[in-house]
Amino acid sequence: MPGSSDVRVIGIDISGDFGSGIRGGLVDGTGAIVARKEALTPLTGEADLVEAISTMGGRLAEGARRDGNPPTALGVAVPGLIDEASGVVKRSPNLPLQGSALASALSARLGLPVFLVHDTGAGALAESILGAGRGVADMLLVGLGAGVGGAVISGGRLLVGATASAGEIGHISADPAGLTCGCGGRGCLETLASERALALRYTMASKVAVLPEEVLSRAAQGDALARRVWNEAMVALATVVSTAAILIDCAMVVLAGPTALPGASVGPLRTLLPQRMNLVRPPRVELSSLGPTAGVLGAAVAALERSGMGEVTRAWREAAPPPVSA
Ligand SMILES: [Zn+2]
Known part of the structure; x- marks a missing residue:
């Protein structure tokens, strides 16, 4: 278990429409995004989409390894109906993912544990821990x-x-x-x-x-x-x-x-x-105070909490200022 300052996880958000695309970030133990990537969403099929996500994840992981802090998990924020436990996207209205074992496909490519989270849920997690809802x-x-x-x-x-x-x-x-x-x-x-x-x-x-x-x-x-x-x-x-x-x-x-x-x-x-x-x-x-990065941060939160590193996000929660009374 690395110390909090050495912690790295990857968050990728694939909820963007065609044109706004896929966003990814390498997130450190303080909740800061220390490296970012963006790519257009290929809509040509599941294989191309998996390729685009794993290419982005691979580049972020490579950069982190070069810096001596390899990532320990990847979270992916996905629009549509997902089964978190199995890592399967049951259906996604705007993406070529129907009954797709996305988590295992990405995990096999990247050699990292991969966790899926609903895109809106990821945004909510991030806002509640790091954003407007701290x-x-x-x-x-x-x-x-x-x-x-x-x-x-x-x-x-x-x-x-x-x-x-x-x-x-x-x-x-x-x-x-x-x-x-x-x-x-x-x-x-x-x-x-x-x-x-x-x-x-x-x-x-x-x-x-x-x-x-x-x-x-x-x-x-x-x-x-x-x-x-x-x-x-x-x-x-x-x-x-x-x-x-x-x-x-x-x-x-x-x-x-x-x-x-x-x-x-x-x-x-x-x-x-x-x-x-x-x-x-x-x-x-x-x-919202996190804007378009909320999905990336929420995916990183899900990756930390579900890969046994919940103490990292617990520290973020405890560091949050007390809510301002209405
Ligand atoms: Zn309706």
């Missing part, structure tokens, strides 16, 4: 982007659930008579508060094709339809988040995602949550 043991992370995702940290641990779907708040219905969702349900939060939904709802009502960020800018400029679409999105978000927050009794909600949507949602949620939570104290609402 010192907060009970936290809900809401990912706002093309879709709406979520993950729950309860008692400092990532909640997985019976079918590895805990925290999927994007598919809680906020309007039973609403639009049909990609999941087959009606009026899911994702059909109201995702970027795709904002653009679609504005376009359906106006017959003017817009990008999601235009709905935000038009609402800010006073466009009545854009304001209505935006307000409906925020009311649905507050309704679903308050329901989830009462259920899990979280102290903080962290909003995350690659565009302006999470930041724009912080203010409305801070106003709307207290209106919906009387018995239970409303959680603080904060914007």
Whole structure:
């Protein structure tokens, strides 16, 4: 067992869309990313994707070995449904991974223990230990982007659930008579508060094709339809988040995602949550502080904790500042 300063693990996040790609980082015993790599996501098939991930992992491992601190494990943040125990990706909607034994394939190539973690869960783990939720043991992370995702940290641990779907708040219905969702349900939060939904709802009502960020800018400029679409999105978000927050009794909600949507949602949620939570104290609402590196750090946390090096992340948790009272 190396001393904390010599610890190295690799975190790789493959949740990026085509174009934003695969991110990887070599993480040291203090939780700092000491080397980074990025690559485009090949969508040509499972073999090419495994090749891209193992090439990145191999280069990060090689650099670490050259510096005298070889990595001890690799964590991979994966979008979709995964079985953490077997390291199998059961299905991933946007990647060529269906029933793929990804962990064992990478482990055989790299000679390292490999652990898979859900991408949103990885982000939540990282934010709760190193980011906006430092010192907060009970936290809900809401990912706002093309879709709406979520993950729950309860008692400092990532909640997985019976079918590895805990925290999927994007598919809680906020309007039973609403639009049909990609999941087959009606009026899911994702059909109201995702970027795709904002653009679609504005376009359906106006017959003017817009990008999601235009709905935000038009609402800010006073466009009545854009304001209505935006307000409906925020009311649905507050309704679903308050329901989830009462259920899990979280102290903080962290909003995350690659565009302006999470930041724009912080203010409305801070106003709307207290209106919906009387018995239970409303959680603080904060914007992700780790941004796009959260997935890499969360994958590294999962690798440390599941490879028997939990004392490293325990030290990070204990070093966290006490939460600021609301
Ligand atoms: Zn749905």
